[in-house]
Amino acid sequence: MPDRSRTGLRGTRVEEAAGDATALDHAVAELVRRTRFPVAFGGLAVGDAIHITSIHGARTSSLQGLVVQAERGLGGRALVEKRPRLALDYGTSRSITHDYDRAVLGEGIATLFAVPVMVGDRARGVIYCGSWAESPVSDVVARPAFAVAGELSSELRIREEVQRRLALSPGRTEPVAMPAATREGLRETYAELRSIASVVDDPQLRDRLARLEKRLAALSHDATEPAIELDVRLSPREVDVLACAALGATNAEIADTLELKEGTVKSYLQSAMAKLDASTRHAAVVTARRAGLLP
Template sequence: MSAPSPLRDDATLVSHAVAELARRTHFPVAFGGLEHDGAVHVTTIVGARTRSIDGLVVHATRGLGGRALVERRPRMTLDYRTSRSITHDYDRAILGEGIATLFAVPVLVGGAARGVLYCGSWAQAQVGEVEARPAFDVAGELGTELRVRAEVERRLANAPGPEGRMSVGAREEIRESYAQLRGIAATVGDGDLRRRLEDIEGRLAALTGDAPTASADVDIHLSRREVDVLACAAVGSTNGEIAASLGLRETTVKSYLASAMAKLDASTRHAAVTRARRAGLLP
């Protein structure tokens, strides 16, 4: 059986996020979905005791999730039934499940709300920073993966097929995307998401199609951080820009560059990038 593509479809991404939401928070019910045509379509539910939430569609500005969507910030009600701060268009679904406390977190991609994740409790429950942080983290991870996937799919769609020759501009776009992706992956704490990002990096790196297989010595001794820094240097980033992208100090960037140059037997960063490409470590 072939390995699944690292680029997951919408339903799979949401399913994974909701499962993580249920696992990381104390809320017994978790559900969520992405926005289509001005409404959030709930596609995954975990922990529900009834089928009341099945197929729920929450329109912008309506209900708790609709407010979270248009305001692009988390919304919460400790007692859904008596809340006066929201419309009650979805009472049949939410109260039908017996939910008292409801917490809605928007999924943001480039500042735009792409969906909403919900946590619910059958009893009234206080929600502080400790309880809310895991939900923020999961929504942030989902937003990151949606953003990365959209960008990678755009680049892959514009890449030439096997019969075509890649232009210099297309090659540089791929190299820039690769550097950006490594910068994003460097800040991701979730191991599963980071591994999928690494798989996507490999697909991007392979698109140029002209790099031989990396030698065993370089593959073993060049660290991930050294490759991160070289990938940014390869698209012309300064040490300060590399530091900002990877969340490092500028002195640390210089140290990684010096180490990579020494391992690649290169006297300049440009020579190190060239040798890393020849070794198949960079696109």
């Protein structure tokens, strides 16, 4: 008889890997859109190597199936050093090994920029953008690439946390008790996710972040507190400010996090408190959590 727990775990890992690959592909497509580099590609780390699985804008198939080993080539250096690496003239660069010239030069790339995707202190992968002619990479050019890497990093980190929590109770769907410190960590992650989502323009990325938010909220529910049903609908911004307030942030800190005016934050809080029939922000947070509106 097959071990259902093992089968379920394998299925979860396959789903997780597919989700990570989708997030990576979206980030690589964003590199081409935001940086104006004509070609971009990237891969996640598997052991000590980067497996290139996403390519956008390429004119040839030379990059397909590329596996970059740690310390080798531009991306291998970026992976190990955990910092961006640039080759203005890739073919003559003396600061890297040339193990992958056939793939990179075969695509006709002259300038190549590699940015590691950091999750905590780990490099989870590398994303590249390149041009077919020598092209200087100024702060104006590099900043969008860093932003894309940062967004991908946040999504991967949140996905890891969701999967970690799911793995702690395989096969269970009801809320489970968890240490207070763990719950607070999840709530901090949720608040950060809300702040990221609030400035994302891409609808597909917003949808993915929204699905992660729901899973985090469900995982963070305090099973010791009785749930309540409320016929209340909070606006996205009201949820944003409540999520930050739940962490003890002041109006000024919330405004800075969400890039709002302090008066606007106060208005959103007052509106949420009125909808939740709460006289204080703390009471509003408690009610929102019991109603499943906040983790």
